[in-house]
Amino acid sequence: MTIPFRRSRRDFLKVSTAVGGGLALELCVPTPVLSQAAAKTKGPELTAWIVVNPDNSVLIRVARSEMGQGSSTGLPMLVAEELECDWTKVRTEFVSTAEQVRRNRVWGSMATGGSRSIRDSQEYLRQAGAAAREMLVAAAAQRWKVPASECDAENGVITHTPSRRKLRFGQVAQAASKLEPPKDVKLKDPKEWNLVGKPARRLDIPDKVTGKPLFGIDVQLPGMAYAAIAQCPVFRGRFVTVADERIKGLRGLIKVVKLEDAVAVVADNWWRANRMLKLLAIEWDAGANGGATTESIREFVRFGLEDSSVPVARNDGDVEAAFSSAAKVVEAEYYAPFLNHAPLEPMNCTALVKGDRVEVWAPTQNAEATHATAAATAGVPLENVEVHLTHLGGGFGRRGFQDYTRQAVAIATAVEGRPVKLLWSREEDMQHDYYRPMTLMRFKAALDSSGKLTAWRVRDASHSIMAGVRPQEIKEGIDRHALGGIVDMPYEVPNLRIEFAMRNSHVPVGFMRTVFHSQNPFMRECFVDEMAHAAGKDPYEFRRVMLQKKPKDLGVLDAAARVSGWGSPLPAGAHRGIAVQDSHGSYAAAVFEVSVSAAGELDIRRVVVAVDPGYVVNPDSAEAQVQSCVAYGLTSVLWGEITLREGRVEQSNFHDYRIMRIAEMPKRIEAVLVPSGGFWGGLGETPLAPLAPALANAIFAATGKRIRSLPLKNQGLRLA
Amino acid sequence: MIELTVNGRKHNVDVEPEMPLLWVLRDVLDVKGPKFGCGIAQCGACTVHLNGEPVRSCSVPVSAAANHKVLTIEGLAQRGQLHPVQKAWIDHEVPQCGYCQSGQIMAAVALLAKNRDPSDQDIDAAMTNICRCGTYARIRTAIHAAAKTLKSTKA
Numbered sequence: 034m035t036i037p038f039r040r041s042r043r044d045f046l047k048v049s050t051a052v053g054g055g056l057a058l059e060l061c062v063p064t065p066v067l068s069q070a071a072a073k074t075k076g077p078e079l080t081a082w083i084v085v086n087p088d089n090s091v092l093i094r095v096a097r098s099e100m101g102q103g104s105s106t107g108l109p110m111l112v113a114e115e116l117e118c119d120w121t122k123v124r125t126e127f128v129s130t131a132e133q134v135r136r137n138r139v140w141g142s143m144a145t146g147g148s149r150s151i152r153d154s155q156e157y158l159r160q161a162g163a164a165a166r167e168m169l170v171a172a173a174a175q176r177w178k179v180p181a182s183e184c185d186a187e188n189g190v191i192t193h194t195p196s197r198r199k200l201r202f203g204q205v206a207q208a209a210s211k212l213e214p215p216k217d218v219k220l221k222d223p224k225e226w227n228l229v230g231k232p233a234r235r236l237d238i239p240d241k242v243t244g245k246p247l248f249g250i251d252v253q254l255p256g257m258a259y260a261a262i263a264q265c266p267v268f269r270g271r272f273v274t275v276a277d278e279r280i281k282g283l284r285g286l287i288k289v290v291k292l293e294d295a296v297a298v299v300a301d302n303w304w305r306a307n308r309m310l311k312l313l314a315i316e317w318d319a320g321a322n323g324g325a326t327t328e329s330i331r332e333f334v335r336f337g338l339e340d341s342s343v344p345v346a347r348n349d350g351d352v353e354a355a356f357s358s359a360a361k362v363v364e365a366e367y368y369a370p371f372l373n374h375a376p377l378e379p380m381n382c383t384a385l386v387k388g389d390r391v392e393v394w395a396p397t398q399n400a401e402a403t404h405a406t407a408a409a410t411a412g413v414p415l416e417n418v419e420v421h422l423t424h425l426g427g428g429f430g431r432r433g434f435q436d437y438t439r440q441a442v443a444i445a446t447a448v449e450g451r452p453v454k455l456l457w458s459r460e461e462d463m464q465h466d467y468y469r470p471m472t473l474m475r476f477k478a479a480l481d482s483s484g485k486l487t488a489w490r491v492r493d494a495s496h497s498i499m500a501g502v503r504p505q506e507i508k509e510g511i512d513r514h515a516l517g518g519i520v521d522m523p524y525e526v527p528n529l530r531i532e533f534a535m536r537n538s539h540v541p542v543g544f545m546r547t548v549f550h551s552q553n554p555f556m557r558e559c560f561v562d563e564m565a566h567a568a569g570k571d572p573y574e575f576r577r578v579m580l581q582k583k584p585k586d587l588g589v590l591d592a593a594a595r596v597s598g599w600g601s602p603l604p605a606g607a608h609r610g611i612a613v614q615d616s617h618g619s620y621a622a623a624v625f626e627v628s629v630s631a632a633g634e635l636d637i638r639r640v641v642v643a644v645d646p647g648y649v650v651n652p653d654s655a656e657a658q659v660q661s662c663v664a665y666g667l668t669s670v671l672w673g674e675i676t677l678r679e680g681r682v683e684q685s686n687f688h689d690y691r692i693m694r695i696a697e698m699p700k701r702i703e704a705v706l707v708p709s710g711g712f713w714g715g716l717g718e719t720p721l722a723p724l725a726p727a728l729a730n731a732i733f734a735a736t737g738k739r740i741r742s743l744p745l746k747n748q749g750l751r752l753a
Numbered sequence: 754m755i756e757l758t759v760n761g762r763k764h765n766v767d768v769e770p771e772m773p774l775l776w777v778l779r780d781v782l783d784v785k786g787p788k789f790g791c792g793i794a795q796c797g798a799c800t801v802h803l804n805g806e807p808v809r810s811c812s813v814p815v816s817a818a819a820n821h822k823v824l825t826i827e828g829l830a831q832r833g834q835l836h837p838v839q840k841a842w843i844d845h846e847v848p849q850c851g852y853c854q855s856g857q858i859m860a861a862v863a864l865l866a867k868n869r870d871p872s873d874q875d876i877d878a879a880m881t882n883i884c885r886c887g888t889y890a891r892i893r894t895a896i897h898a899a900a901k902t903l904k905s906t907k908a
Contacts, residue, residue, distance in 0.1 A: 099850075100850050101848075101849030101850030101851070101886045102849070103849070234846065235846055235848075237848075237851065238842075238843055238846060238847075238848050238851075239843060240851075241848040241851030241854050242826075242835070242839045242842040242843055242847075242848065242851075242854060242858060243786075243826065243827070243829075243830070243835070243839065244785065244786025244787075244825065244826035244827050244855045246785040246786075247851065248788075248852060250785075250788065250789065251785040253783055253785070259780065284769070302776060302780035302781065303776060303779075303780055304772055304773060304776035304780065305772075375885060376850075376852075376885055377788070377790045377796060377798055377850070377852045377853050377883065377884075377885045378788070378790070378850075378852045379789065379790070424850070424851065425850060426788070426850050426851070426852030426853075427850045427852060427885045427886060428850075429885075456789070458792060459790065459791045459792055459793075653846055657846070657849060657888070657891070660887055660888070660889075660890050660891070661849060661886050661887040661888070662887075663887060664884070664885075664886070664887020664889060665885070665886075665887055686791050686792075686793055686795060687790075687791050687793075687795035687796055687883060688793065688795055692796075692883045692885060693887070693889075694880075694881055694882070694883060694889075695876065695877060695880045695881075695882075695884075695889040695892060695893065696877035696878070696880075696881075698887070698889040698890065700873070702890060
């Protein structure tokens with residue numbers, strides 16, 4: 034039986050199928066159909082990434098998720114640059130995970146995180162574009178019976194230069210597809226780029242201003258049921274029992290589904306499901322963590338600062354000797370709280386389980402992980418699963434975790450044969466995140482009589498994300514990932530000792546935009562400011578001295594200082610702060626200009642962020658990412674904290690987990706893009722890294738008060 | 754049965770009167786432009802117009818919309834022409850993830866319907882919708898641009 038999936042809304046998945054979405058469910062063996070996309074389009078494939086149609090339009094496949102960062106435009110730009118097609122005739126589609134399995138992962142990684150989409154795939158995408166171009170040129174040359182070397186491709190047209198004969202890509206695509214793709218292709222020199230490096234219109238924007246149902250939450254299937262979920266409020270706790278008498282016979286109820294640590298109500302619309310869920314009396318077993326509070330967890334993590342035996346991650350020179358001869362010693366302790374990702378689209382996932390087939394629609398940062406999770410949850414082979422990747426209403430690292438997929442497939446299994454859309458309430462989303470880890474750091478530094486830094490001791494006590502996701506990466510108790518920006522700091526320090534105390538509480542932690550570079554640079558760069566102050570040096574010059582062997586870090590620091598007019602006179606009451614931080618393969622520095630009233634009213638007058646990502650694919654998206662990092666980063670710095678009581682998260686929604694709004698956004702934000710070439714770095718996260726310390730350092734300059742603990746709302750500061 | 758007019762089309766819906774308008778639109782009428790973000794009128798992703806006024810449809814019971822006119826992002830284009838605010842959103846490349854933008858656009862359209870030439874302060878006061886991607890600078894630019902277009906076309 035074919036399951037008829039409605040396709041009236043053309044673009045909602047940008048993935049269509051030959052005979053409706055039920056295809057994957059109907060076939061017990063891998064389908065011989067080339068691909069779903071090829072079945073829809075008329076032209077042939079030239080490499081797995083490109084389909085050239087007879088009308089000269091080009092379909093370029095995108096393997097990474099679009100969550101706002103713009104890579105569903107940037108990635109095709111890289112292909113098109115080498116393909117020499119007509120960019121105005123490019124369409125895109127997300128690759129199918131079922132095809133990815135059938136074709137032995139021909140599209141490489143689908144993971145979307147760590148600002149890796151462009152930098153990890155740029156080479157093979159450009160190679161695919163170049164290979165397809167060579168195949169098209171070779172096919173044209175064969176038709177003309179001329180050497181390929183006499184032909185050129187430009188804007189979707191191949192020209193035989195001596196005779197000025199022309200053929201469009203669409204005219205030779207069939208012939209080209211029968212040729213063997215070239216093994217070695219020569220990529221353009223960046224100087225020859227026509228498309229990459231120039232502002233391009235994002236391909237996804239028209240659909241986003243007309244309300245098209247692009248997102249996971251918008252999935253609509255015939256006969257679909259809706260699920261709302263309540264998860265054990267104490268992490269690691271368990272579901273015990275539920276009294277559901279109060280909802281029996283209520284309108285729309287389909288089923289109550291009990292999971293190991295959650296209860297779901299399935300109904301005929303989500304509002305009814307969620308209302309009935311609230312009427313249930315659910316008994317939970319909180320387990321050992323029912324008494325945990327923010328304070329108890331902070332003390333637990335803080336013990337790592339006192340612990341006399343912790344592993345040493347780096348030990349250059351002789352720190353103790355340098356301290357014994359120090360002219361001045363500076364010490365400080367820093368703290369950063371748990372944070373929630375809070376993408377605006379709450380976690381959701383739609384699943385259909387039918388026999389041994391599973392079909393899933395998900396806004397996920399890793400469609401392959403979603404695919405694997407669905408297969409494992411349903412206990413079926415990978416070949417029996419299809420995941421439709423939707424657009425994401427924000428991700429920020431949250432949607433790499435697959436808890437919502439597991440739940441949706443488990444619930445769908447309980448109502449087998451019927452598609453179910455699981456949607457979390459905002460409250461569930463707030464209280465069941467993989468939070469930005471709570472981290473504490475203690476620093477001690479020695480300065481000589483000239484004010485030069487001679488020794489620096491760092492003790493980092495932190496939750497570890499790797500302990501949960503890739504424990505094999507923790508070596509001898511040291512999580513170098515958690516020490517990002519610390520163990521690999523760019524500064525030249527003659528004597529440097531870095532110690533790490535891994536302190537994992539019961540609170541689940543995960544990758545949140547800029548990850549450990551969202552809190553570690555706050556600590557490091559504020560402490561550098563403290564050192565500079567103790568040394569009586571200008572904080573910009575103090576950093577410059579220690580960055581002489583790091584031209585990229587120095588480059589962005591200088592750019593931020595230059596554009597902000599560092600050192601030039603400011604209006605009365607205005608002060609500047611500066612910070613620099615490399616992360617995710619790129620380099621960033623920021624200067625904040627602020628004033629602070631006696632009552633603690635903070636006016637952020639100007640933000641300058643200089644970024645060197647090596648190459649910029651789409652400068653317009655790059656500027657947008659800088660603005661985005663300012664909004665996301667300042668939200669965290671100003672107000673962000675997740676607190677716990679009785680083992681559970683206290684915040685529940687945006688009234689108590691405040692998000693920046695337009696009135697609070699600094700009016701003057703300058704993105705200074707200084708791509709120096711020769712490497713490919715990320716852009717979605719790096720600009721965030723220097724923001725917190727640059728702001729905190731500006732506040733110190735204005736007030737003389739050091740900010741060593743976030744958020745600022747707890748430090749007597751609020752926006753003017 | 755509750756009668757309501759959505760984007761010029763009359764519907765009779767058989768739902769509880771207290772069911773929020775947002776969920777009637779999304780789950781009953783399959784109008785997916787208004788988004789669910791918080792459920793407590795904080796984020797504005799669900800913003801629609803009720804008789805021309807911007808409302809947070811997650812917190813408006815459908816009974817309050819009975820016999821009234823509801824306009825969602827889907828009904829904004831006229832005779833195949835995008836609204837000047839939508840055009841400005843495209844011209845200035847406003848959206849990132851795009852999830853909040855239906856609500857942002859509906860809030861901006863309502864603002865410009867009342868105030869032909871909003872100042873930055875007017876924008877701050879009227880635009881209280883959350884954008885987690887931080888597209889605020891471009892939202893502001895696009896509103897000013899749309900105001901100019903509206904003035905020149907209606908002058």
